[in-house]
Amino acid sequence: MVLLAVAGYLVVQYVTGGGGAPGCRVVSAKGDGASYEFTPEQAVNAATITAVGTGRGMPERAVAIALATALQESGLRNIEHGDRDSLGLFQQRPSQGWGTEKQIMDPAYAAGIFYEHLAKVPDYAELPLTVAAQRVQRSGYPEAYAKHESDATLLAAALTGRAAATLTCDGRPGTQVAAVGPDGVRTALVRDFGRDALQEAGAEVSDKGAATPSPSVTAEAHGRTVTVPVPVDVPAHGTNGRTERAKRTARERGWQLAHWAVANSSALHIERVSYAGREWAAGSTRSRWRSTGSTSAGGAGTATDAVRIVTGQ
Known part of the structure; x- marks a missing residue:
């Protein structure tokens, strides 16, 4: 029964992309009406992933790949569970050399190690997003990354700063950070x-x-x-x-x-x-x-x- 409950929870999270009421929205700068709504928790993690990427000199395409991967693997939430010993935003496994549990649960570290592996993929920016993500993740369901590409592309354009004034949040005070x-x-x-x-x-x-x-x-x-x-x-x-x-x-x-x-x-x-x-x-x-x-x-x-x-x- 416990396993069924956990499986049901994971299915819900997979379908909804993370749970919780959307509090943020990003729109396309192209005027084509495309948009994506997401939660403040997801927004914080997406901003961290992007900042780490640009700090490493990675292009916007790399950021989109990272965001799509995190959307698929964790719903852009820093979760403490997963398949076997998988953890965090990218569901990285300590047993597979991704780092310690503490390191993987640090969003900045997790993003950094993802980009480190992505940078080693030849011509990753020219590859289909699903292929590039799979070269890093070695997922059992590589085609699943594709469904997040449009949302990740919108997020990447806004959070790298290329698309100006396209991201808003409701700004309701949260309790995640003690030092405000x-x-x-x-x-x-x-x-x-x-x-x-x-x-x-x-x-x-x-x-x-x-x-x-x-x-x-x-x-x-x-x-x-x-x-x-x-x-x-x-x-x-x-x-x-x-x-x-x-x-x-x-x-x-x-x-x-x-x-x-x-x-x-x-x-x-x-x-x-x-x-x-x-x-x-x-x-x-x-x-x-x-x-x-x-x-x-x-x-x-x-x-x-x-x-x-x-x-x-």
Whole structure:
């Protein structure tokens, strides 16, 4: 009876993609009406997987492969059970050399080791997603990854920052993270993007791994706002590919940080996020990024650019 109950639970999770009421939504930037709804728990894990991938210099296609794999293996939830000794987001097995149980249950580690294996697959970006994922996972049901490709592609476009203002969450406060407020946001930024990412932006990071206020990552509005700078675009003195790519990379980085903050809004009690003249505020999943009518963040002719994250505490 216990085995039947567990099997039934796993079937439900497999069909629904993770359980829980959707609190987040991502839409296509192409205007084709495509969208995907998912839970705040899934949003946090998806944002971590993406941050680890871009931190390793992996392309958007690699992120989509990783997200589709995690959607299939765990419903994008960091679960403590699975087939035999499988664990975590990617259902990796300690007995198969993926790491210790503690390591595998760390989403950043699990994502990192997945990308490490994916990078060894020749021409993985040119392969069908199912084939690339299977080369890493060695699953008994390799065709199952295909059904998650469209959702994973939408998530990857938003969470890498290529598709601007396409991800929203309801922002209802969660209980997953004990340390909330600006300190919790800084700690989570270090967790997902690493110490180097914040140090490059001018942040000071303590030995404990949490970022501390500095002229670049500052606390404002009675200590409720974290401002994270984004690298300034290279002035366009021509139309060469290098200049255009430099501009695009800066903007993508900004939107990645902004969407990351929205994805973590429930866990970190984030109330507002603003970037590039657009602002998200905690509310319904159908809410949109509204225009602030300002070009002070990401507009033409500005000297600096930053993502502003306002917490509820």
